[in-house]
Amino acid sequence: PFKRYVEIGRVALVNYGKDYGKLVVIVDVIDQNRALVDAPDMVRTQMNFKRLSLTDITIDIKRVPKKKTLIAAMEAADVKNKWENSSWGRKLIVQKRRASLNDFDRFKLMLAKIKRAGLVKQELAKLKKQTTA
Amino acid sequence: MKTILSADTMDIPDEVKIKIKAKIIEVEGPRGKLTRNFKHLNLDFQLITDEATGKKKLKIESWFGSRKTTAAIRTALSHVENLIKGVTKGYRYKMRFVYAHFPINASITNTNKSIEIRNFLGEKKVRKVDMLGGVSIVRSEKVKDELILDGNDIELVSRSAALINQKCHVKNKDIRKFLDGIYVSEKGTIVEEE
Numbered sequence: 314p315f316k317r318y319v320e321i322g323r324v325a326l327v328n329y330g331k332d333y334g335k336l337v338v339i340v341d342v343i344d345q346n347r348a349l350v351d352a353p354d355m356v357r358t359q360m361n362f363k364r365l366s367l368t369d370i371t372i373d374i375k376r377v378p379k380k381k382t383l384i385a386a387m388e389a390a391d392v393k394n395k396w397e398n399s400s401w402g403r404k405l406i407v408q409k410r411r412a413s414l415n416d417f418d419r420f421k422l423m424l425a426k427i428k429r430a431g432l433v434k435q436e437l438a439k440l441k442k443q444t445t446a
Numbered sequence: 447m448k449t450i451l452s453a454d455t456m457d458i459p460d461e462v463k464i465k466i467k468a469k470i471i472e473v474e475g476p477r478g479k480l481t482r483n484f485k486h487l488n489l490d491f492q493l494i495t496d497e498a499t500g501k502k503k504l505k506i507e508s509w510f511g512s513r514k515t516t517a518a519i520r521t522a523l524s525h526v527e528n529l530i531k532g533v534t535k536g537y538r539y540k541m542r543f544v545y546a547h548f549p550i551n552a553s554i555t556n557t558n559k560s561i562e563i564r565n566f567l568g569e570k571k572v573r574k575v576d577m578l579g580g581v582s583i584v585r586s587e588k589v590k591d592e593l594i595l596d597g598n599d600i601e602l603v604s605r606s607a608a609l610i611n612q613k614c615h616v617k618n619k620d621i622r623k624f625l626d627g628i629y630v631s632e633k634g635t636i637v638e639e640e
Contacts, residue, residue, distance in 0.1 A: 314490040314492070314507075315490075315509070345448065345450070
């Protein structure tokens, strides 16, 4: 029933607080509710598990590695690419893009949607004609 | 305090087939099929195959459980054990009539599914007890004043025995002196192990 475990090396997504949206690695477990968490671009801090969403990605590290070893391990496991190619990661990227559209972009998006809907309706009409004929 | 993980396993014999879906356990064996719903418990049930011996096991896990939920693991295993036993060996409860002066007159009606009790303590009242589903009752031939209840589900068999016992309570008398009644004398299985 549980497939993603809290372990040293588990990559998690911060879902609340100052570092919202960041990918961090669990480097140590402090007690039942808190973990020591680290990422290449932030100071090593403690975080409550409730602020983390576990991902499928793990990296191979020992307890509390130095920043250099952590970065090397993340490169070796190719965390960035694995995340950006995963469906969860792709969805987040799309959400961010949609949130950062300006008005002109939204206009272009509307035209593109109308065009796509038109093409889909054309194909549907062709198929309908085939089945009734 | 919350215990992070507590788990327990039990062996499943080869003759029974177990299906687990969403905390509803279905056990099928030579004597029939039994189901039990464990949705009131907060436990994870899973079937695993032991690597070393290749036998099937049932594993029950409790994540972040209090003392009470951790205790429920072993009771759930015992319930499943009873299901398996019921479906392979069956349950046979024997009850004896106990009376000092008035012979208890019992007749089995309705194709072994209910019992009528007359003349308990000389009373005119006729007590009728219907057996629960899947439980059959029969008067033992060789032994005087004995009832035999047979069934697959231990809960139903023991509850039927309790219903018969409770129908024959003595009222308004000193129960240390008036010891009449129908009492469970033996709890065993139908298929005997030699």
